[in-house]
Amino acid sequence: MKILVFLFLLITHVSVCSQSITVGVLKFAPPFSAVAGDGNHFFGFCIDVMDTICKRLHLECLYKATTVENQLQMLANGKVDLLFAPNPISPALPKEFIFSLPYLASNGQFIALQKTNVANINDIDNKKIGVLHDTLFKSLVYSNFSSGNQIQGYPFVADLISGLAAGEVDVMVINASDARYVVNNSNQSLKLVGGKIPMGEGYGIIALKKNNTLIRRINQSLVDMESDSTYLTLYNNYFGD
Numbered sequence: 001m002k003i004l005v006f007l008f009l010l011i012t013h014v015s016v017c018s019q020s021i022t023v024g025v026l027k028f029a030p031p032f033s034a035v036a037g038d039g040n041h042f043f044g045f046c047i048d049v050m051d052t053i054c055k056r057l058h059l060e061c062l063y064k065a066t067t068v069e070n071q072l073q074m075l076a077n078g079k080v081d082l083l084f085a086p087n088p089i090s091p092a093l094p095k096e097f098i099f100s101l102p103y104l105a106s107n108g109q110f111i112a113l114q115k116t117n118v119a120n121i122n123d124i125d126n127k128k129i130g131v132l133h134d135t136l137f138k139s140l141v142y143s144n145f146s147s148g149n150q151i152q153g154y155p156f157v158a159d160l161i162s163g164l165a166a167g168e169v170d171v172m173v174i175n176a177s178d179a180r181y182v183v184n185n186s187n188q189s190l191k192l193v194g195g196k197i198p199m200g201e202g203y204g205i206i207a208l209k210k211n212n213t214l215i216r217r218i219n220q221s222l223v224d225m226e227s228d229s230t231y232l233t234l235y236n237n238y239f240g241d
Contacts, residue, residue, distance in 0.1 A: 020060035021214070023050055024080035027065035028156060031181050031238045033084065035065055045238045046084045049103055050205075052230060053221045068133065072097070075208060082207050082214075087135055088200020098209050101219045102202025108137055109179035109196055112171045113164060114189035121194035128152055130160045130169035137173050137199075161186055175203075177239045 025033040054061040088106035126148040225231040
C-alpha cells in the first residue's frame with residue numbers, strides 16, 4: 001500500500017511539474033525580448049520575469065515569437081496562452097482579453113542626439129518625431145505637443161535609432177525604461193530629453209478571459225517578487241544605472 005501511495009504521489013508531482021504554457025513575445029525588442037540565432041532560445045527582461053513566475057508556479061515556460069500585428073490573433077486562436085503586451089493596459093482592449101497587474105511602468109521618454117539643440121520638452125516644436133509603429137506613443141505626441149510636429153513611424157527601436165542618427169527625425173520617443181537602456185548601450189551619442197511622461201496604466205501580461213485563474217496566480221507571483229526584491233534585482237540587471 002505504501003508503494004502504491006508513493007507511486008501515486010510521484011505521478012501527480014510529475015504531472016503538475018510538466019504542465020506547460022506558451023508565452024508570446026516579440027522576436028526582436030531588446031532589452032525586453034529577443035531570440036537567439038537558433039530561433040529557439042529567447043532572452044531578455046520579459047523572459048527573466050516570466051521564467052521566475054513559471055518557476056514559482058511550477059509551470060514550464062515555452063516561448064513563441066510574435067509580431068505586434070499578429071499577437072492578439074495568436075492569443076485568440078490558442079497558439080499562445082499569454083502575451084507580453086507592447087502597449088500599456090487599456091480599457092479599449094477587446095473584452096475577451098484580460099491583463100495581469102503591471103510588470104513595468106508605462107512612461108514615455110524622449111531621446112535626441114547629444115549634439116542637437118533640443119535640450120528640454122519645450123524645444124520639441126515643429127520637429128520630426130520618431131515613434132514605433134502600432135504603439136500609443138503616436139497618440140502621446142499628437143495629444144501633448146505642438147501640432148506642427150511631424151510623426152515618422154519605425155518597426156523597431158534599432159530603426160528608430162538609425163533614423164535619429166541619419167537625421168530623418170529630430171527626436172524619438174519610447175518607453176522610459178527602454179530609453180535608459182538605449183542611451184547607456186547605444187554606440188550613438190544620445191541623451192534623454194526632459195523627464196518621464198506618464199501614459200496608460202503600465203504594461204501587463206495578457207490572457208484570454210477563460211484563463212482568469214492563471215492571471216490571478218501570476219498576479220500573486222508579481223506581488224511576491226516585488227515584496228522579496230526579486231523583481232528589483234531583475235529590473236536593475238537591465239535598466240539599472
